[in-house]
Amino acid sequence: MKVALTGFRGTGKTSVGRILANSLGLPFFDTDALVEQLVGMPIPEIFRQHGEAGFRALEREVIASLWDVEGVISTGGGAVMDPANVADLRRHGRVYLLSAAPEIIVERIAGSNRPGLTDLSPAEEVRTLLAQRKKAYIGAADTCID
Template identity: 45%
Template sequence: MKKVYLIGYMGSGKSAIGRRLSYALKMPYYDMDREIERKMGMKIPEIFETFGEEYFRTLETEFLLNFRDEWCIISTGGGTPMRKENREILRATGLVLFLNAPFHEIWRRIRTDRNRPIVQRSTREELQKLYAERKKVYRRTAHISVNTEGRSLRQATEYAARQVRRLKGKQPN
């Protein structure tokens, strides 16, 4: 096991907690969305607009396949675990943490965001339906769930850090 992956819905705190977890565990940090933006020289909404969602999904898989083999924390995008191939890579190369939060909290965090094309194009009802569908996949992809409901970023990070320290030694690879 080399990597610690954070998975979960948009707004579950993958990027915010990932960055803090990297300080807590003294491991380098990468955000898949930022890495893809850097590689393409384009922002996520622009990539969706120009090439379409499927192309973005392929960029995510390419990132997972090619990213360097080092100890690090990686925040995935909310859609990353929806591809079977991605799920297999995540579980085979790292410890997978699902950041769980109720939809009403998530909605409060993402409703005004302009950088998430899926939020831009969807109604609240559509986002809630997608949340319910994806949640099942997040649960079965993850090694552990981290409940962030009612927890500050600091508290959620501390809890996640404890889980990683506890489980890191138990991984076979």
């Protein structure tokens, strides 16, 4: 069984993923943590040195390596923007979209060391990116959970 959790930052993918994996007796895979392990540096440093495009290439590599695992996978917030990632997550598995209201997301990610992806304020960035990603999030998901 493979379960992939997608959604924006702060929607609970990692927390829910760990609980679900433990409940099902399956391994847990956090793609952001796996990217950090792959290159030996934290995500903010990856963004500083390689930009978002460099990070997304590493993320694609990690997700491709998980196409046939049994377990629970927590993805990065933008992973579903890449159709190759969606195909690898869906292969032999189910994809669940975790969502939350923008104001809840802003509250949950406040103080994070993760870099912003735009020059917008955190609240505007969340609203803008959610709108841009909505179609990809819903299109990738077998089930949506608020």
